[in-house]
Amino acid sequence: MTDKALEIEMRLALEAAEELLTQISYQSDFKDVRILSVETVEEAGQREQAESSANVVTLESRRKASASTAISKALRFSDQSYHS
Numbered sequence: 614m615t616d617k618a619l620e621i622e623m624r625l626a627l628e629a630a631e632e633l634l635t636q637i638s639y640q641s642d643f644k645d646v647r648i649l650s651v652e653t654v655e656e657a658g659q660r661e662q663a664e665s666s667a668n669v670v671t672l673e674s675r676r677k678a679s680a681s682t683a684i685s686k687a688l689r690f691s692d693q694s695y696h697s
Contacts, residue, residue: 614622652660
């Protein structure tokens with residue numbers, strides 16, 4: 614297969630994949646999808662840097678250090694339905 618023929622085949626495959634994904638996206642059901650966070654690139658970078666720094670305390674190390682201390686965190690989610 615020549616380079617040009619291979620390029621044409623790859624373009625056809627990519628177009629077919631794009632068409633299939635577009636069709637699937639219109640048939641998707643997002644009622645069970647929950648967005649956990651929306652971050653800018655800068656916020657994501659800061660979060661990743663904080664997670665990889667030595668100052669991050671893992672739950673396992675916290676539990677081993679003081680077994681009698683209870684750690685609790687209340688979470689609240691606001692589910693919203695979006696229809697297009």
